[in-house]
Amino acid sequence: MTTFDLSPGAQVPLTGLSHQTAATQALASAAYRDDPVSLLTDLDPKTNQQTGKFSMFSPNLGEAFSRAVQERMLGGARGQVVQSFGADPAAVVQHCLAASKIRRTRDARLTAVMAVFGLFFLPGTLLWLGAFQLRRTLRSLSKSRTSGLGSVVLFVAGLFSVLLFFRPPFSGFAQLYMRVVMLAPIVGWFFAQRICRRTAEELRQHWSDVLDGAGGPSVPEAVPTGPHDSKAETMRRELEKLMAEQNSNVIFYQGREGILGMGSRWGSWHMAEELVGHDGAEINPFRSWDVIRSIHDRLRELERGPLHTGGFPKASIRHWVVVPLSEGAGAIERPTGTETEGYSVRDFEVQRICNEQQFGSGNRHYLGVQFVLWEGQLVLTLMCTVTVLHKTLRVEVTGHTLGPVAPMLSGKPEPRVREVAKSIRFWETKTVVDSVVSTEEVVRLTVRAPFTWMPPTLLDWLGGKLTLPEPFGLRHSWVEKPWANRFMADDAVRAVTPVLRVVHAATIRVLEENGVDTEKFSARSLVLSGVVQGAEPKKADVYDA
Incomplete structure (x- = not known):
């Protein structure tokens, strides 16, 4: 009999990196957040919340984010995603799966409560839900004259419940039913409130633990328990596919947006001079790849220096295939064919693009040196390209910077407090700590729970959903510019000078080895070496033309 070793640790490796934690x-x-979805939609105009028919069914931030990310990153018909430089997308997706599992357990219990205290006493449940929906609608009007009407609506519903209990209009069994038809949903709310409070406290604890870096997500449904566990096997393959796409050597340039996942281009320095042999002699033929290879070897020595103090951390140096993308494009598509392997372009094709595709349409080759700093909050990338047109060799270095994730997403859960007037000294106020879940939140979660077991399109129609920005990438979608942080701006500016000098030195060395007169190249290098010391961030992708 064949045995299968499907232990959890071996199937879904955790891929978090220590320098990308923040x-x-x-x-x-x-x-895990219970904030409104507007917290996320306000960060990026491309992130939209599609409204549903009833606000009572609308999801909060954690529910909407978890579902949207799972469908976008793991869905069977999902489109390709942009790499998340400076972050671990698999870990984020696993946390979304873990949060969804906690909510599914809560929804199962709430569905049972709704069946016992809601379905059997449906007329009273519908009246109470109508009162709460009317209250939410009146509050959404944001007018002073309607601000107190919501409480009046609930008061009327409560008064109607008391009247039915003491003066039911029927006799016999109908009389007994009418006595409890409005009160049973209140009893159900009591049990639902306990369930929602425990789950909210658990989610908030996970929220705090994630920001503290304590523990990792638990995703047992992504670990196959046997050879016939097709659902778990499919999820495991989707996670592997996500990591393969994260390691792709294909990136996309989208006009003023810059390189997706790396940020916009804020600076450009180029050295372009004529290829002339020493004393009029012929030069030895060489190719752009020869220069790029020399630059690559010299860049690997960046962390070494003559002094034992500070210096560069270990950089990621890669050959990139840059695909042009129109500004209005809503999706990306990586190259396919025999020249590719998975989501990456093979080495021989990268070399061909470097040597041949330097003018006109088509993909381009860049050599990038990338620093992931500030625990992943700052991604600094310097891209180098070498082109030869006629007798002119041009070496260009451009700077791309991706800023930190919006600070709103780094806040820890806080207790729900409000200011109220004192009972005797009414001119003074006091701070009251509310329950972690409000009455309206309990009603919303209880009403949504039975619909979570149905096709998701129904719940989307009732309450709406979150639409992620496209082309989508977890890291670059909700970021701020790094120039507001002085130290981040300094790190970006300071890195250019040594990298530029290494690139020029490696280029001049190759030229000298092939009999090229490097006097003009050396002079231009000295000029740029002086100019780059006063480098300032600019909108290098926005041309005044």
Whole structure:
């Protein structure tokens, strides 16, 4: 008999990196949050919340974010996603799965409560739900004259319940039923409130733990328990596919948006001079790849220096295939064919693009050196490209910077407090700590619970859903500019000078080895070496033309 070793630890490896924790934790915490969805939609105009028919069915931030990310990153018909430089997208998705599992357990219990105290006493349940829906509608009007009407509506519903209990209009069994038809939903609310409070406290504890870096997500449904566990096997493959796409060497340039996942281009320095041999002699033929390879070897020595003090951390140096993308494009598509392997372009095709595709349409080759700083909150990438047109060799270095995740996503859960007037000294106020879940929140969760077991399109129609910005990538969608932080701005500016000098030195060395007169190249390098010392961030992708 064949045995299968499907232990959890071997199937779903945790991929978090120590230098990318802050950005990953901030994004993962959104899966556990109970804030309104507007907290996320206000960060990016491309992030929209599609409204449903009834506000009582609308999801909160954690529910909407978890579902949207799972469908976008793991869905069977999902489109390709942009790499999340400076973050671990698999860890974020796993936290979304873990948060959804906690909510499914809560919804199962709430569905049972709704069946016993709601379905059997449906007329009273509908009257109470109508009162709460009317209250939410009146509050959404944000007018002073309607601000107190919501409480009046609930008061009228409560008064009607008391009248039915003491003066039911029927006799016999109908009389008994009318006595409890409005009171049974209140008893059900009591049990639902206990369930919602326990789950809210658990989610908030996970929210706090994620930001503190304590523990990882528990996703047992992504671990196959046997050879016939097709659902878990499919999820495991989707997570592996997500990581393969994260490691792709294909990136996308979208006009003024810059390189997706790396940020906009804020600076550009180029050295372009004529290729002339020493004393008029012929030069040895060489290719752009020869220069790029020399630059690559020299960049690997960036963390070494003559002094034992500070310096660069270990950088990621990669050859990138840059695909042009129109500004209005809503999706990305990586190259396919025999020249690719998975989501990446093979090495021989990268070399061909470097040597041949330097003018006109088509993909381009760039050599990138990337620093992930501030625990993933700052992604600094310097891209180098070498082109040869006729007798002119051009070496260009551009700077791309991706800022920190919005600070709103880094906040820890806070107790719900409000200011109320004192009972005797009414001119003074006091702070009251409310329950972690309000009465309206309990009603919303209880009403939504039975519909979570139905096709998700129905719940989307009733309450709406979150629409993620496209082309979608977890890391670059909700970020702020790094220039507001002085130290981050300094790190970006300071890195350019040594990288530029290494690139120029490696280029001049190759030229000298092939008999090129490097006097003009050396002069231009000295000029740029002086100019780059006063580098300031600019909108290099916005041309005044």
